[in-house]
Amino acid sequence: MNNFYNNSKKQAFREGFIDGFPIGLGYFAVAFSLGILARKANFDPLQGFINSLLNHASAGEYAVYTVASAAAGFLEMAIMTLVVNARYLLMSTALSQKFDEKTSMIHRILVGFTVTDELFAITIKRPGFINPMYNYGAFLIAAVCWSMGTSCGIVAGELMPASIVSALSVALYGMFLACIMPEARKHRIVAVLIGVSFILSYVANRMEFFKNISAGTKTIILTVVIASVAAILFPHPEVEDDD
Amino acid sequence: MMTNIYFYILVAAFVSTLIRVLPVTVFRKPISNRFVKSFLYYVPYVTLAVMTFPAIVDATQNKLAGILALLCGMVAAWLNQSLFRVASICCIVVFIAELILV
Numbered sequence: 106m107n108n109f110y111n112n113s114k115k116q117a118f119r120e121g122f123i124d125g126f127p128i129g130l131g132y133f134a135v136a137f138s139l140g141i142l143a144r145k146a147n148f149d150p151l152q153g154f155i156n157s158l159l160n161h162a163s164a165g166e167y168a169v170y171t172v173a174s175a176a177a178g179f180l181e182m183a184i185m186t187l188v189v190n191a192r193y194l195l196m197s198t199a200l201s202q203k204f205d206e207k208t209s210m211i212h213r214i215l216v217g218f219t220v221t222d223e224l225f226a227i228t229i230k231r232p233g234f235i236n237p238m239y240n241y242g243a244f245l246i247a248a249v250c251w252s253m254g255t256s257c258g259i260v261a262g263e264l265m266p267a268s269i270v271s272a273l274s275v276a277l278y279g280m281f282l283a284c285i286m287p288e289a290r291k292h293r294i295v296a297v298l299i300g301v302s303f304i305l306s307y308v309a310n311r312m313e314f315f316k317n318i319s320a321g322t323k324t325i326i327l328t329v330v331i332a333s334v335a336a337i338l339f340p341h342p343e344v345e346d347d348d
Numbered sequence: 349m350m351t352n353i354y355f356y357i358l359v360a361a362f363v364s365t366l367i368r369v370l371p372v373t374v375f376r377k378p379i380s381n382r383f384v385k386s387f388l389y390y391v392p393y394v395t396l397a398v399m400t401f402p403a404i405v406d407a408t409q410n411k412l413a414g415i416l417a418l419l420c421g422m423v424a425a426w427l428n429q430s431l432f433r434v435a436s437i438c439c440i441v442v443f444i445a446e447l448i449l450v
Contacts, residue, residue, distance in 0.1 A: 127432040152353050159361035166360075173356040182356050186363040192395060193364070197371035199388045202379060210373065217369035222399060227431065229392045268450070271409045272443035278404040279421045279438030281396040286425030288393060295393050302397035310402050320403075328395040335394070336386035 114238045121242025128223045128243065129250030131276030136251045138270060139166060140258015146174035150256040157252040161221050164189040164320065166255075192324050196225040205234040212237040219244035223277060226284035294339050302331055404438075413445035 405414035
C-alpha cells in the first residue's frame with residue numbers, strides 16, 4: 106500500500122510524538138485559559154488535571170465547569186456533554202474507515218479514546234491505514250500538555266501576559282489549516298468546500314438568528330449539511346486514493 | 349462539593365468516551381455505499397474549516413491579527429509546510445501584528 110504502513114511501531118510512536126508536540130504547545134495555552142475558568146468554578150488543580158485527562162475537549166470541559174458550578178443535575182451533565190461533543194461521533198465514524206480490518210478491538214477502543222479535533226486532523230492527514238502507535242505518541246504529549254496547562258491555569262491564574270496567550274491561541278487553527286490545505290491543492294472540490302465552509306460558518310456565527318445554538322451544535326449541523334450536499338453533487342470517485 | 353465535582357467529571361468522561369469509541373468499534377467493515385463514502389471523505393475538511401473560521405479571528409485580541417494569521421497560515425499550508433511550521437507562523441504573525449496594533 107505505502108511505506109508508512111511498514112514503519113516499525115517505535116518509529117510510528119516517535120512520529121506521533123513529534124507531530125503531537127506543536128499540538129501540545131497550543132493545548133497548553135488553551136488549557137491555561139480553561140484553567141482560569143475552572144478556578145472560578147472551585148476546581149482544584151488535581152480535579153482540573155483529571156477532568157482534562159479524561160475529557161480532553163475544550164467545549165466539553167467548559168460544560169463541566171458550567172454545570173458543576175451551577176450544581177445542576179447529572180442528567181443535564183450527560184446531555185450537555187453529548188451535545189457539545191457530538192462532532193466526535195462524526196470524526197470517529199470517519200476514522201473507522203481508515204482502520205485496517207485486522208486491527209484489534211483494544212486498539213480501536215484506545216484510538217477512539219484519543220480522538221480530539223487536532224489529533225483527528227493529523228490522523229486523517231497520514232496516508233494509509235491508521236497506525237495506533239502514531240496516535241498514542243501524539244496523544245501522550247498532547248494530553249500531558251493539555252492537563253498540565255489546566256492545572257497551571259488554576260494555580261497561576263492570570264500571570265501569563267495577554268500577548269503570549271493571544272499568540273498561542275491561534276496555533277490550533279494553524280494546525281487545522283495545515284491539515285486541510287494540502288488536500289485542497291490536490292482536489293479543487295475540497296478547496297471550494299473549504300471556502301463554502303468558511304462563509305457559512307461566518308454567517309452562522311454572526312447572525313442573530315443562530316445565537317442560541319452552541320458552537321459545537323453549529324459545527325455538527327454545518328458539517329452534515331455541507332458534506333451531504335457535496336456527497337450528492339460530487340460523489341468522490343476515488344475515495345481510496347491516498348496518494 | 350468535593351466528591352460532587354468528581355461525579356460531574358466522571359459522568360462527562362463516560363459520555364464523551366462513549367461518543368468517541370462507539371463508531372470506531374461498531375463500523376468495522378469498509379462502507380460500500382457511495383454517498384456515505386463520499387460524505388465521510390468530505391467530513392474532515394468541512395468540519396475543520398468550520399471550526400477554523402471565524403474562530404481564529406475571535407481568538408486574538410485584535411481581529412486584524414487573526415485575519416493575517418489565517419491568510420499567512422493558508423498560504424504556508426498550501427505550500428505544504430509542516431504542521432509545526434504552519435502553527436508557528438500563525439503564532440508569530442499574531443504576536444508581531446499585536447505588538448503594532450494593540
